[in-house]
Ligand SMILES: Nc1ncnc2c1ncn2[C@@H]1O[C@H](COP(=O)(O)OP(=O)(O)O)[C@@H](O)[C@H]1O
């Protein structure tokens with residue numbers, strides 16, 4: 001993490017700034033769409049008025065690689081090395097002084113060492129594909145988050161859903177909704193997501209009027225509202 005590397009200019013006032021909200025994208029399985037959703041949600045949140053810093057906690061560095069190909073600074077992007085995760089509270093202080101209002105954490109497909117980062121999150125989004133294997137694989141992460149006191153600050157989002165109606169996807173959505181852990185809307189499998197990330201864009205930048213962009217904007221609105229309700233609770 002290079003605090004000077006942020007795209008946001010420092011605030012003039014030296015006093016302590018309000019802490020940014022933290023949205024973590026995490027689930028203990030690779031390929032479910034964590035990086036894809038973290039990138040496009042970070043951009044959508046910036047378009048909605050947040051000053052966003054996206055931090056790549058995954059040693060693979062996919063999000064940072066996406067950031068390196070970006071040509072605008074709508075979102076500040078940095079990497080956090082595994083040994084820096086424990087310093088996240090201090091890093092949030094620095095980002096607050098630089099004007100960041102929202103931090104998006106993209107994480108690796110393993111929860112090892114992530115607890116200090118997840119514990120301080122305002123919300124944890126867990127992308128899963130609408131398959132039994134993915135949903136079962138999400139359980140250890142879910143249990144770990146509940147153990148960290150995040151039961152009311154987490155949700156699974158069904159990602160890479162078939163664009164045509166699927167009874168199985170609807171059944172999974174109904175089960176998760178009944179448990180109160182479903183983020184909505186689900187995100188369909190669309191090549192716009194792949195094409196956007198390939199050229200360093202969020203999907204709302206790449207194809208602003210596409211259904212993929214609309215789904216991402218709606219998902220950010222859902223998460224934003226949910227975070228505000230959670231933050232208002234003691
Ligand atoms: N909604 C989606 N539509 C189409 N492809 C997607 C979608 N979400 C993710 N993908 C693709 O799935 C693969 C894994 O996504 P990625 O974001 O790298 O997952 P993770 O970070 O969880 O490992 C990538 O090839 C990505 O382009």
Ligand SMILES: [Mg+2]
Pocket residue numbers: 034035036058062107108
């Ligand atoms: Mg990833």
